[in-house]
Amino acid sequence: MARRGDQLREHILWTAKDVFLEMGFERASMDVVAARAQTSKRSLYAHFESKEKLFLAVIEFVRGLFLTRLKMPGDYADKPAEALTLFCARYLEILLYQASIQMCRVSMAETARFPEGAASHYDVMFTEVQSRLSAYLKVAFGLPARTSADAAQRLLGQLLYPRLLRALFGMDEPVRSLGRDDMPPAIDLRPVRKVVAELIESLPKH
Numbered sequence: 001m002a003r004r005g006d007q008l009r010e011h012i013l014w015t016a017k018d019v020f021l022e023m024g025f026e027r028a029s030m031d032v033v034a035a036r037a038q039t040s041k042r043s044l045y046a047h048f049e050s051k052e053k054l055f056l057a058v059i060e061f062v063r064g065l066f067l068t069r070l071k072m073p074g075d076y077a078d079k080p081a082e083a084l085t086l087f088c089a090r091y092l093e094i095l096l097y098q099a100s101i102q103m104c105r106v107s108m109a110e111t112a113r114f115p116e117g118a119a120s121h122y123d124v125m126f127t128e129v130q131s132r133l134s135a136y137l138k139v140a141f142g143l144p145a146r147t148s149a150d151a152a153q154r155l156l157g158q159l160l161y162p163r164l165l166r167a168l169f170g171m172d173e174p175v176r177s178l179g180r181d182d183m184p185p186a187i188d189l190r191p192v193r194k195v196v197a198e199l200i201e202s203l204p205k206h
Helices: 005-027 030-037 041-047 051-070 080-095 098-109 115-141 145-160 163-168 189-202
Strands: none
Touching: 005 030, 005 041, 005 051, 005 098, 030 041, 030 051, 051 080, 051 098, 051 115, 080 115, 080 145, 080 189, 098 115, 098 163, 115 145, 145 163, 145 189
């Protein structure tokens, strides 16, 4: 049965994501996307009126996939230390996944052409994650909003440097596959536990 409506739109987005990751924005074409999606160019343009609009839609699509898989810290465990450890490890797993690293490179390469797309990509990769961490720290440890925001930012900085930069510049191997949601993240938990424990120890006691 031929795909239609929202089902076709989602299929096109999955296909276009792979095309942009493989070819970059400049070399990718609507012809290639239509062919790989096994749909007509007319149907493709009915959903996305230009390659530019399709690229921005792919960024929003990736944003939704990222946040849905990441979930909230409280979804991982009842005890704050374990919840933070598993949330942060899952975040690193998704962020350092080979497709995520490649999408980041493509988005950065097109920042001048699509500043709003780059801003959206930055927001999902960093700002929204920091917001989720900050909200959890505020409630779990009874912290003032400013203190929890500062703690979340400090935690992210310790987690990401230098791992993200090394992955972006090809100095470290990316994560090759994502595990199931019910499986532990494909990340060494020991350094993550250490960073989380140090952060908790540094928090003001109430």
